[in-house]
Amino acid sequence: MSTPPPQAPFDTPPAGPNPYAAPPAGAPGQDAFGTPQGFGAPQRFGAPPAGAPTPGVYGDAPHGYGGVPQGYGAPQAFGGPQAFGNPQAFAGPSCRFCGSVPAVQATVRGHQGFVIIMRFLKLQGPFCRSCGIAAHRRMTADSLWQGWWGIGSAFINPITMLINLPQRAKINKLAPPLPGAPGLPADPGKPVFRRPAILGLLIPLIVVGAIVYSAQRDPGYASVGDCVHSKHTVVAGVEDKDADVVVIDCSDSDADARIVGKVPGTHDGESACTAFSDADGYYYREQGSDQYTLCLHFLK
Template sequence: MATPPPPQQGRYPGPGPHPHQAPFPPRDGAFAPDGTPQAPVYGAYAPRTPEEGAYGCRVCGSLPVADTTVYGHQGMVVLMRFLSRRGPFCRDCGLRIVRDMSAKTLWQGWWGPLSLFVTPVVLLTNLAPWGRLRRLGPPTGGAVAPLDPGRPLWRRPAAVAVLVPMALVALAFPVLVLVAVVGGDGKRAPLAVGQCVRNAGDWRDQDLRVTECGSVSAEFEVTRLLDAPGVACADGEYIARLEYGPGGRTASCLRPLR
């Protein structure tokens, strides 16, 4: 009778698990087709839904996961670089990756003519994986601890350093319009006979502003325009510069009100 060959070194007998490979526990409520509880799965996770994929989180091995891809962008003046990290990811690891790559894109992605247009698209594209990851439950059953999601994007210095100047640029135009409206209130050119003005500057650098004649700030009244030969201002009157007359070529006579 022949004797069986001795077991080979480095091999393990039987169909069971490797002696150095711990089984992953079965998922709650998981049953085989015949109704019996599902047996432990060795070397991979047993997914409960198609969303979880064939394996757990790519980073830590936890479930549940979302099979999604996170994008980043780097502008390098003339060149550009597209970045991506593909899942599946659990909630915590995925949020950490989305926040890190989006924060780096916010301050690295604008340095190039084409990158100015690509960077906003990349940031908006990351909203989809961010929303899917946020809807996942807490990660469990991983081989290692999940990543710390970290601070939200709007609380990170790299993102704030870019968002603040962008906000200032966005507000610059309406602020300039408001300053022009408020600062230009009371200014009219050319001056007309009968109007009252005040001089916000000195006579070497006139800054004539139209105001109500009954106002306490009114200083001069426009009496005539020097628009014809022989026309002159009366004694004691001042002469406004040409730029305050019709066409910017006519002087005006200003009578002091006090």
């Protein structure tokens, strides 16, 4: 990776897959930026003159050619500032969306879940830094409100976001795209946490909260010592055939009865609850083959 020192217009040492830093402002090579149509095949590469960079600099980078085709045929271009100021001289891929360099191969994923339908979204690079960040932010923002709506999706969505993190880290490491690309790099936009879509994070919290709340009130999950409230008016001696009962705190003034016994597998409260001396009522429920009786001691 030798370069002729007198002509070298870059001011940082070669590093990583992209051996050339951004040229200084006003570098003579910048006029080469405006003619990106010269994406050439490797065979355009003419024999470099003595003192030119070794072919190895270019040799393993099929996308590193182009720019000004005549530059490759014209020996005087090699070693000249034009060759280095040209972004196409970067070894490595160029952005799939705008053509900028530097770029890195990465895959950004998103997820959509609609009850029973799932969509696994995928956007593949190479990305320049701007297009990559824009794609990651857009897909994450969309997934934050589209990705939760199914039992499977609720688990797949956060996993998808985690899988994106190392891909985003690769994109973050890139230097900003050099000017002069065929297309305009995408505007990365605001970070996801500053977009309204971040409120989508509340969706799983609300759903989980609602499930926990309803399970806590479900008499099927109640245990002895818990208290229950009947949503219907309790009339002593009258059986409520369609009781709507929720579990509530015993200190709540709505608490109608305390559970003194729980007998699974029966709905015959009359006999099941004789085992509990302080039981003066019962509640039973059948759900499919699952049935149980709660023996109650009324508080009112």
